[in-house]
Amino acid sequence: MRIERAAQLVDLAGGAAFLGSGGGGDPYYSLLLAEAALTRCGGFDLMPLAEVADDALLAPCGWIGAPTVSVEKLPNGGEAVAGLRRLEEIMGRRIDAVLPIEIGGGNGLAPFIAAAELGIPVVDCDGMGRAFPESQMAIFNIRGLSACPSVLTAADGSLSVIETEDNVTHERIARALAVSLGGIAHMVEYPLSGAEAKAHAIPGSISAAIAVGRAIREARAAGADPFDALAEALEATGLYPHCLTLFDGKIVDVERETRGGFSVGKVTIDGFAASGRMEIAFQNENLVATSGGKILAMVPDIITVMDRDTADTITTEKLKYGQRVKVIAAAAPDILRDDHALSFVGPRAFGMGHDFAPVEQLNETEKA
Template identity: 55%
Template sequence: MSASPKLQGRTLSLDDVADLARGCAFLGSGGGGDPHTAFMEIEAALADGNVIELIDVTSLPDDAFLAPCGWIGAPTISAEKLPSGREALQGLRRLESISGRRVDAVLPVEVGGSNGLAALVLALRAGVPVVDCDGMGRAFPESQMVIFNIRGQKACPAILTDDKGNCVVLETVDNVSEERLARSVAVTLGGSCHLIEYSAFARDMKANALRGTISDALAIGRSIRIAREGGRDPFEALFDALKASRQFDKAGVLFDGKIVDLKRETRNGFSVGRAVIDAFGGGQRLEVEFKNENLIARLNGEVRALVPDIISILDRETAETIVTECLKYGQRVKVVGASAPQALRSPQALAVLGPDAFGLPGPYRSIAELNGW
């Protein structure tokens, strides 16, 4: 096996990780899992003297071997089924055994929610850096809904591991089959498990990955914290950070109100449901449908935001994102929309992760067009 390259990057502090968790929750569009448990794992590892190094993909040699990772399953289950802490490293070592070489760095398969922190947890356990990129620029419910698939990378070998030490390696004929089989395995393993997929050389990630998304998430989370500490409006700070990111620059408040109805169930390995939010003065109602992630927002029946654009429900005072498994009746919220990265809005991408892929009414119209931003 080859040795990992020695690279200089940026070392992330615990405060950085807290800001990153806040930003990842927002970019998750309600999904990707609650970052709380992953943050606690990282906090414990940093307290033991370990460090997280964040590097740019361009700093890697083309033949560096990279492993995207995350968790697959229903967020409602992952909130209750805590990890053992061994899953990710077991999967990484199995990948290395199959490929015959060391993994040089890791990255999140999606930067949204808890999965945005999953690569940091694995990096700390494996002693490798984290690459500042991901495959979605947000979170999506199905693993083929990723830029790596859209741009022709192969998902397999896909390696699933659970808290009991089970390990399943998938080799499939295509990436859609990988999602279906991985989902079935996740259900069998208790509804949630760790997944390593779309491993590739750095030359492929340089061409295909969405770059700088971890830095964007960190800046988003930091902006909210600093605004609150300074007594300023955290939503204004959030929109400034989104605009500065350039990837998520069209953003604004879609609705302000209180959750008056909530339907949520776990179905086929997904958390599926709907949140109904009424305006405080009455007369206006926003309905948000989700499948792990928030997919569509309708104001009095009229579409105001549609996948792949980001729809996140935030506490109206703190601007903390409320992920789908934490939504509750009576919460006072602001629903915020933001444009998805341009790479996710091409015709090729929309065929994989646009409204038609979820059986939603199309065609896709951007959040800027729908709201006149």
């Protein structure tokens, strides 16, 4: 696929925002930077994962920190390129292509800005199939690959190279650095070969996000139901086979704080027509949705709060009292739902005292 029109980037931003499960950062600023890069370079090459050479050097990249900080602390636009150039020095060779470490939110657009400057393609895949709050929750760590060497850069020009023996330590160091640099920074991590990417990355997630964003946009333009279009587009991707509306109501309370490099809190939604109350706990991303003491969806499945009229995603840092919303859930890619992956990204990995149950089983009587 060749991305040559701003509308394609807008679709990607809309789809990636949904797949972020409330996290990954609001894509607005990343979209502005990507549109400016598109004007300069004339287009982006989106390469299918299957076409990547086995000996290619690929560099996943994205932002680390609290999304609440990104609302006010803007990037300078050169963080990704600086990090990738330093990685090339370390590896002693040219990077052949980039990919998002996570498809969710602004991170789904981050590699395009760097690709334009380096003149390299973006691979149609990512490392999470959604967004997760911690670096070691990438599929590459789940499958035993190292995050290092990684390079962390900030808007003030600061650059740090991280080398650790394990990926949990890498996450802790990178998080502490991001906090010390103002709460957010760009990170290039998990450098991998084309063969490793083909074995472990989640294929087709960028084109899936574009399809989801396009479906919502076209439905709105045609006066059709954008939520129906969203569900159909998700299921058509093959990556996200189930989608349903969990709740419809108005936000009546938001508890949110920036702590330890994360945006942590809870949003409370009262249903219309006396249909009860829903609470969603989040750590950058929405983690669990409950109503009347019953769990309706949980990580790693996607839980996204959306404007009930426009179907625009509302990321966790943008949640406000009085917003009229629908809560939409979607099944995570199968690669995240096996027992081994769940030990890294399931509810117990976030300190919850229960095992994962798929959203389609928790809501067997509900319809999308």
